Amino acid sequence: MIVGLTGGIGSGKSTVAKMFQRLGVPVYDSDAAAKQLMVDSKPVREAVMELFGTEAYSGEKLNRTYIARYVFEDTEMLQKLNAIVHPAVRAHFIDWARQQDNPYVIQETALIFENNAQTLYDATILVTAPQDIRIQRVMDRDVVQKKTVLSRIANQLPDIEKVDKADYVINNIDLDVVEKKVSQIHSELLAKTNPR
Amino acid sequence: MFKKIFGGLNQRKVKVFSVFLLCSTLAWTISQLSESYESRASFELNFVNFPDTLLLDNTEKKYIGAKLRTSGFQFLSFGINTKKLQVDLSDVAYNNEKYYLDESVLKPQFEQQFSNNVSLIELERDKLFVDLYQVVLKEIPIKRNINLNLSPNHILKGKLSLNPKVAMIKGPSNELDQINSIETVTLTLNELTDDFSETIDLIQPEFIKHSQMLTNVVTVSGEVERFSEKEFSLPIKVVNEPKGYNIQLFSKTVTLVCKASVVALKDINIDDFSVIVDGSKISNDRKSLNLEVQQKPKDIYSVRLLETKVEYVLQKL
Numbered sequence: 001m002i003v004g005l006t007g008g009i010g011s012g013k014s015t016v017a018k019m020f021q022r023l024g025v026p027v028y029d030s031d032a033a034a035k036q037l038m039v040d041s042k043p044v045r046e047a048v049m050e051l052f053g054t055e056a057y058s059g060e061k062l063n064r065t066y067i068a069r070y071v072f073e074d075t076e077m078l079q080k081l082n083a084i085v086h087p088a089v090r091a092h093f094i095d096w097a098r099q100q101d102n103p104y105v106i107q108e109t110a111l112i113f114e115n116n117a118q119t120l121y122d123a124t125i126l127v128t129a130p131q132d133i134r135i136q137r138v139m140d141r142d143v144v145q146k147k148t149v150l151s152r153i154a155n156q157l158p159d160i161e162k163v164d165k166a167d168y169v170i171n172n173i174d175l176d177v178v179e180k181k182v183s184q185i186h187s188e189l190l191a192k193t194n195p196r
Numbered sequence: 197m198f199k200k201i202f203g204g205l206n207q208r209k210v211k212v213f214s215v216f217l218l219c220s221t222l223a224w225t226i227s228q229l230s231e232s233y234e235s236r237a238s239f240e241l242n243f244v245n246f247p248d249t250l251l252l253d254n255t256e257k258k259y260i261g262a263k264l265r266t267s268g269f270q271f272l273s274f275g276i277n278t279k280k281l282q283v284d285l286s287d288v289a290y291n292n293e294k295y296y297l298d299e300s301v302l303k304p305q306f307e308q309q310f311s312n313n314v315s316l317i318e319l320e321r322d323k324l325f326v327d328l329y330q331v332v333l334k335e336i337p338i339k340r341n342i343n344l345n346l347s348p349n350h351i352l353k354g355k356l357s358l359n360p361k362v363a364m365i366k367g368p369s370n371e372l373d374q375i376n377s378i379e380t381v382t383l384t385l386n387e388l389t390d391d392f393s394e395t396i397d398l399i400q401p402e403f404i405k406h407s408q409m410l411t412n413v414v415t416v417s418g419e420v421e422r423f424s425e426k427e428f429s430l431p432i433k434v435v436n437e438p439k440g441y442n443i444q445l446f447s448k449t450v451t452l453v454c455k456a457s458v459v460a461l462k463d464i465n466i467d468d469f470s471v472i473v474d475g476s477k478i479s480n481d482r483k484s485l486n487l488e489v490q491q492k493p494k495d496i497y498s499v500r501l502l503e504t505k506v507e508y509v510l511q512k513l
Binding site: 012014015018130132133136173174175176 | 347348349420424425426427451453458461498500502
């Protein structure tokens with residue numbers, strides 16, 4: 001069983017993912033995998049260079065600042081980059097998922113509903129938090145200005161549009177509450193994978 | 197001819213004679229080496245305990261000769277391995293722009309380093325001149341190169357602690373004037389969830405030729421704690437209500453999100469906060485009043501109101 005874990009920037013996907021990991025669920029971090037594939041995968045690397053030019057890489061390293069400057073301000077470029085990276089990540093994830101020995105695995109990814117990709121999952125979990133809180137979290141975490149966070153949020157669907165599409169919704173504010181919710185979802189997912 | 201001589205050596209009598217000759221030579225050598233002699237030996241000098249304001253100018257090896265009385269064996273060992281003698285510079289004297297140690301200072305130092313069967317008769321010089329130069333001690337700020345990646349929902353409690361806070365460098369003032377900071381090697385800590393304390397090396401600036409870093413490592417430590425957020429729905433209090441009027445708010449409550457350590461959050465409750473609107477700020481061109489957090493607990497990271505304004509109506513009593 002494949003479960004998609006998603007949420008807007010600053011919603012606390014990673015916090016929730018860690019809670020599932022502590023319960024023994026294998027979690028695939030799509031963001032980390034995408035960054036890795038952009039460096040390690042030759043076809044992805046070549047396609048990224050074709051899109052952004054050779055400045056997209058400084059030696060063997062990905063020039064994140066250079067790419068970020070493009071994609072956060074130019075939706076078309078972001079879509080083109082996603083068209084390169086997402087299929088590669090999906091293929092990598094499927095390989096990874098096949099190697100896991102657990103009733104279900106989780107793919108943590110920022111964009112599921114934005115890409116109409118919910119059909120690829122057996123269940124989806126949406127992590128939410130009030131937008132003001134999300135903005136503040138990202139400003140604290142990444143030491144960036146509010147307008148930068150807002151431009152990133154603009155590339156994602158508002159929570160209100162995603163809530164109806166998700167199978168489970170976790171409002172990530174109070175960790176105690178979130179932990180209980182995660183535990184409840186975990187039990188439900190296990191029950192689904194092993195119906196009596 | 198040679199064939200005849202070599203042939204003769206193989207004879208038994210010659211062999212026995214050679215063995216006895218070797219044994220007697222050895223016995224004689226041992227007995228001679230066991231005797232006491234007066235002779236000279238040379239020693240390499242190793243300078244220690246530099247005064248704070250002095251450094252060695254010349255790093256070439258220095259030697260001193262000394263007349264000693266000891267066994268032949270001891271002289272033999274001095275001949276094979278040059279012994280190093282430590283010279284304590286804490287009592288170095290200065291005269292005529294030269295630093296030196298008198299024989300009266302050196303002799304006791306050396307005697308302490310020899311074994312009991314060695315007596316130091318005299319040194320080859322009555323003064324040992326040392327190439328020292330005046331230096332200053334300077335405290336240089338440490339520039340840390342630390343990448344901390346905290347695990348989600350973890351935060352650094354307070355600031356990173358550096359111990360020591362500054363690096364001590366000893367050297368000529370013209371050289372030290374060029375050093376504004378000393379950098380640490382890069383330390384990267386990932387997925388931090390607990391308090392940490394790491395010792396990291398300081399990088400000696402390349403241009404330092406005559407200075408000596410007295411601080412070579414620094415300990416970086418920090419406290420990490422798990423944080424969470426908690427929502428509180430608070431009633432909005434009105435202060436400074438205009439006389440004869442009642443301020444009707446829409447709405448009467450506001451949601452406040454408090455960020456604090458998981459431990460601290462357990463003890464925080466709604467009574468620890470108060471949110472107000474100030475009636476004195478009412479004006480004809482304003483339809484709403486700003487919400488202000490008037491009271492909040494001490495040990496928290498932040499509070500945030502999900503609404504910053506509230507609409508109102510002024511009612512005459």
